[in-house]
Amino acid sequence: MEISYSPFLRDACGVHQLAALLMELDPSEEISRLLSADALYQMGRVEDAHKTLLVALSKSPHTAPILARLALLQLRKGFFYDANLLIKKVIQIGDTSCLQQIMEIFREEDRKLLQTHCHSRAVTILKNKQGDTYTKEAIAYLSLAIIASGSQARESLLARARCYGHLGQKKTAIYDFNTILKTDPTNVQALCGRAFMHLVLNQQKEAVDSIISALTLDMAGVVPEILSLKQEAQVFITQGLYSHCRTGLNQLASDRNLPREEASEKLLSIGEALIKIDATKSSWRIFLVDILILTGCYEKALEHLQEVLGPTPRFEPAQARLGFLQLKKKELGAAIHNLEPLAGKDPKDLGFLLHLLDTKQRHSLSQAAAEEGNALGKDQCPEKALGYYTLAVLASNGNPRYLRLRATCLSHLQDFSRALRDLDKVIQKHTASDLQTQVEDFCSRGRMFLGLRDEASAVEEFIRAFQLSPSLALRSVSAQPGPKQLAQMFHVAGQHCLEEQRYEDSWKVIEYGLLLDENSSDLKKLRGRLKREISWGCSIH
Template sequence: LSQYSPSIARILDALGVYQLASLLMELDPSDEASRILCADALYQMGWVEEAHKLLSLALSRNPQRSPILARLALLQLKKGFMYDGNQLLKKVIKIGDTSCLLPIMDIFKDEDRKLMQTHCRSRALSILKNKREDADIKEAIAYLSFAIIASGGYAEDCLLIRAQCYGHLGQKKTAIFDFNAVLKEDPGNVHALSGRGLIYLALKQQKEAVQDLILALKAEAGMVIPAVLSLKHEAQELVAQWLLQHSRTVLAELVATKDFSKEERTLRDLLVIAGALIKLRKEAQYHTFYTDVLIANGRYEEALVHLQEAFGHSFADEIASARLAVLQLKKRNVAAAAHSFSILAKKDERELEFLLNFVDAKQQQHLCQVAAQEGNVLIKGYHYKKALGYFTLAILTSKDNPRYLRQRAACFMHLKKYDKALKDMEKVIEKHGCNSLRTRVQDHCSKGHLLLSVSEEEAAVKQYIEALQLDESTALCSITNGSGSENVAKTFHKIAQCNFEMQHYEEAWKITDYGLKIDQNNPNLKKLKTRLKREASGCSIH
């Protein structure tokens, strides 16, 4: 008997099993396993009442035996006694041994298993409809588990409902297990993808959540959007932010190639996601992204209409106005586009750089020319802040042309934004290979002047020395017209004095010597040179 398994019941003749079980019961009337085996054989032969009586007798002796309760429950359901059957099932749930159903399902007939599945599913839905306490949800989970077992291990709707119940109870990994079971059989199941995506959201697993939600949106956005909108405000916002972040990255990579024809499917997918985002959130960034996707798809008129509907006709928003500029370029309105781009440039240079990917090389060339001209006019009128935007546009559309970098650095300097001016001059000096000697000297002097403005005196001295080494006369002229010879010479003396005190005599001598070239009559430099000769007479420093 210990070797008995449901497979034997299917192979041996039910009557033979019954006779064997009856014999075992005679040998040991207290043997419960023999009694259950006998009842199963009676059921197989269609003697339901006899099986019921045998199980009832066994239950009277041991009221807490789950295998007996579960068999009796199914027999009661089969006889149409739904209330009695359900009460027995509730006892099994209370005991907590749902595994007892597994061997029973191999014994009972398909129609009875279907009856058990339908009843348990219906009972679970009834509980969830009327009660939402944790205890009720746990009871519903037990009924759903019965239904899943009765189905043979896979009941899609029950698995999906049970996964949602586990999620509600905070058992997120168990919920994912159920969603995975559905997706294993049906990889495109929208409910499972959406549900699992929202569980990943709760677990803060961004990559997995975005992947599932995008697949679900592509399959059936109309089902996913209400599910997201049913979440708390913070969760809705996080979903939208993650989707936007991912989609913007994809679009940025796509437009950087400027070959949209090869990525039609990706663009279609992005359009679905962008359309969902503007239904989920009302903020400007989602509407501008939707516009970007429309532009990338070549749907310019739709993009214009959407901009007007989302932002009105005034386009006070700089980012939205820049989208309008892209559309204006399609109609060859370069001046208006340059103006809009220049405004965005002062607020968000990276955003402008992204948008320029929508503009072809010829249009960028025209933009560069217009921006440079307007920037020069503004500089002459001392409108440095306005000129900044135009020179930024010129820089981006010319791929960091040093001429425009110098002009923007000059604007920053006048506005006392020395750190930003320095960054531009560093880029200029990196591109010195194609510039004249005079230009290079002036650039080093300009950088030196900026370094003095931020009190980077040692670095400034190095720039001035490099300029003097390239062309002394041009460097001296630039120093005089810039920071002034006297001021620069004082800095040279200060740095040389520091080197002298640290006994870096050769470096002190070099700095002093170049300082005297800038200001031959500087008394402090002269004294220091004399001290260097005296203190370091044993060293070779000149």
Template sequence: DMCEQLLTAEQSTYHNTLLALRGFCCLHAQNHHGALQDFQRVIEHESPHPSSCIKALCGRGLIRISGGSNYLTALDYITACQLKLDETIFTIKSYVPWNQRGLLLKVLQEEGQMMLQKKRYPGGSSVSFQKKQTGLCTFLTLKSRDAPGVFQLASLLVELDSSDEASRILCADALYQMGRGEEAQEMLSLALSRNPQRAPVLARLALLQLKRGFVYDGNQLLRRLIRIGDSSCLLPVLDIFQDEDRELLQSHCRWRALAILKGKQEAAAIKEAIAHLSFAILAAGGYAEDCLLTRARCYGRLGQMKTAIFDFNAVLKEDPRNVQALSGRGFVHLALRQQKEAVQDLISALKVEAGAVIPAILSLKPEAQGLVTGWLLQHGRATLSELMATKEVPGEETLRDLLTVAKALTKTCRTAQHHIFYTDVLMANGEHQEALKHLQEAFGRCPAEDFARARLAVLQLQSRNVAGAAAPLSALARRDEKDLAFLLNFVDTKHQQHLAQAAAQEGKVLMKGHDHQQALGYHSLAVLASRASPRYLRHRAACLMHLKKYEKALKDMEKVIQGHGCNSPKTQAGDHCCQGFLLLALAREEAAVQHYMQALQLDEPLALGTITECPGRESLTKTFHKIAQDNFEKQRYEEAWKITDYGLKIDKSSELQKLKARLKREASSCSIH
């Protein structure tokens, strides 16, 4: 009321002062609209009174906090400080209530920090701020967002609360951006003396020391920061640092990490190197390829494999063809025994630059090196076998990848299987001359290794040398039928037919000479080259019987019998007799009896002749009697009668005749016939 009376008086003395006082009265009475009108009239006056303007700016700043315009609040207080700092301090202490002063100081701290970090876009302002560009409004737009303005604001905050560390740090940051580094260092050193473990202070001091060329002091401060373990404090600091200073910090921390890694390889030293590399990455804005790669390797040494993969992924996100990241991640998957992922990464790296990956593989320990090459060979073999089995024309890219892997294997580990694989890939790619050249370079012109001799034979088949190819291929058949089956994919159908015939003929000759072991290889070659022809399966089964490998012979005869269809009864009867004999040898008598009965049913004279030769009529009749007796005891009279009847066809055994009589008596009430 008093202000109203004075303002309505005829004399206009102290008009602005009265408006400012009335504005604060309205503000304390929660009349923000009236307060804002009074403050605006003072600020927009053509001949502003500095003391009144300071009060008006402070009052308007408080109103803007309640409206959520914290940035504009900071601008008002910066302008007030630039007019007269002491007057601004007095106004805050005199007119701002205690319950609002704490919030005001916090808002000014945060906004000042964001101004220095360039996180505020200066375009936004209130309508009243834009309405007129006269008087004090023009001054408000000048330098209020620069470091000097923030320095004024920070100085105000320090005066209001000299014990507040955040205000001192804000003041030091503003001094740094103003180029007054020594003053900033003095202020930070004072803050550090009060709290030696304050990470934000240590980070700023470390940079200032490095900037001045005091490397030792900078290192000591960084080590103290590492021991505290709060690297997050660097993020706001780096937003304040100038570009050249961030680069300085990045290069120094990278250099320091590499120096540490060249020395001791203990866990503590590696962890310190990781901390320096983390500082360097932060200084680079979150991405520094060489530092990320080095840090990933350090994490790998400490056994933190998932963290290492995270760093490698960060590099690959920016550069998917980065060889070091691909191979490094592959080695981490190797350590985790993740075969699929390791192979995928290493093949990708080999495709980009094999010359860089091969030395990295060779640098591994022998055990790890063997595992890597083994996985690559296994993957390559599986892929090539699948390509050959489908009979489709292999894609150029797939073959190119296989060639890359195969060539790398021959350079990382010069074992026979790697040279064999490289030869196979060359053959699959149609490079027969190149395959022959490599084979002879690796194994000589007359290889002693069966796998190499077999490849040489296949390559010679291209020149129609079938006879010369059979011997080495039969040797491979004795050692590894799967590899021979794979190798025959490179031989055309016509050559395979000729090869089967030649192998079968040689197998017969060897069997006549009782060299069944050698004959087995030729018969196996004939079977594979003929795509499991029944005729050649019978020959191999006979050879296996001589070698007493009855299980394998039985499998061959099962395939033969499954293929019965257009064969004559005589042929089928012979096969069943052979199957029966094998089952007898394996003590599977009941199944053997069934096959002999089928043989008798198909061609009785042939069956009886075969039985007479082996196993003999008397011996087989005893088996029939045993099986028939078992069925009789289990009251399976019809089956017992059938077996007895066929057994009597083989030999008129008295035991079988007695059993038949008992069957008649026991089953007199049943119709057996």
């Protein structure tokens, strides 16, 4: 049943007269009685309106528009029990849309009465009764309160959204939260509620974005909301926050052109919130320390760091932060000992700290770390030296000098594959001006392939060295593996090339092999055989 009130209710008296005429023509017409009742209400004749509605109700006892109007008038009179019975009947009928129209007629104070009553009734139901049936009943009352308010009842929208979430209607709940946020973007409860719904829908990015917005506005209000979640949900949301913000923090550290002040404030509030949620989690505390370090608050950073270090066993990430602060105080010796443990275990984490150092500080750090590695190497402690060489490599952005030192250390530890990877990086940075260094690098690679028992690859590397400078290459291999032993490997390689009819390659291997051992009978015989095969091949053609 629909009634259009504009422009009729601009003249309530005229509408009443028209309605009376219509009722005389057809006494059973329900719409005429509703128009009459509404007009009488507008004219201030509430009792007459009430009587008209009672007559209409006697003819149509299950009509929601009549029941809703009577409920509003009962509330106006203060008969709350009777009003609630009428509202309950409207809810049972399921036709609450009629309220949308009559809200245009009733005065603001009467609409407020309905809103307050329905909201209070819903809260009472939710507080005292459990189960989906009662939750749905509360939703109906809340919907009436929202309609009565013109969809501006934030508390009712919040309560209804939570009810929908409880019933598993997550997207409907998000719609209610968004309705609140359209008019009040800073509503922390709505932001948290929306975040939790996104969380259940496995929409982690949306959930984290909403939580970050809420934390920025009111950390004290958001933390209890998160703590009210089940443990697994808390873990999911806090881990999402941490991962998102750790990425942002690393970007701020690596790119000095990014605006830091506002972003740092947001990150700081999130770091503090994480600690309030779970103060025992070391990674949260380290995250807060990193934010304070980034913003130059070194004393505060040290205070939080002590909470992590304390009486607990040594924790590499915390040690590294302590080393960074010591480096800032120019305590270089202590700094490298605290930074080194993280170098081999988590280079990315260490990289965050290194980004915050200037060029001079990084140079001093890498030099001191390499010197410590050299000292340990002389004491026959390659395992301990390796961490310091790695620190030197990271601090220097892969300086070839320190890569060579680490490669040598790895070779002593028989880790030839990693050693080769380091030398690959060194060779990529070769310059034509330093011939001796290039030759030595190729010879070193050859020795590493020998460590892997890959003589064919080793010979290739030694040949690369000979092609650059035979004299320098001979000097490099004289001690290890030794000219005669290497000449034998060249003989095997040359023989293999000949068998595959790769004559040019075989000739090259033989010639360099004879540079190693000019008296090698095996190489001379192989050269003679190669000449004969080439000559025979030519005669065929």
